[in-house]
Amino acid sequence: MAGTEFEQAVATVGDLADDPGNDTKLRLYALYKQATVGDADGKRPGFTNPVGRAKYDAWTKISGTSSEQAEADYIAEVARLTQG
Incomplete structure (x- = not known):
């Protein structure tokens, strides 16, 4: 069930108006x-790739979080965004 809810949240992000x-x-x-x-995993992108570096840094910040918890947090974040 959570997988379906997660997939719906991912689709919702693509449709955000703002x-x-x-x-x-x-x-x-x-x-x-x-x-x-x-x-x-892998190497942190260099300073010539600031977008990749920011993404990598954001991802490593939550290392150790279970996939189930990450899904739940993602769903909660999308719900917060769509409650406008």
């Missing part, structure tokens, strides 16, 4: 990656 801002987008990205991939 830009939630970079901080929120980075948090959603990190939660999505943690839920679907697990802890971040």
Whole structure:
């Protein structure tokens, strides 16, 4: 059941009318990656890739979070955004 709710939340983010801002987008990205991939691995992107670096940093910040918890947090964040 949670998987379906998570997939619906992911679809909802794509349909948001208003830009939630970079901080929120980075948090959603990190939660999505943690839920679907697990802890971040690989090298941190260099200073010439500031977007990749910000994404990597956001993801590593929540390392150790279970995929189930990351899904629940993602769903809660999307619910907060859509309650407007």
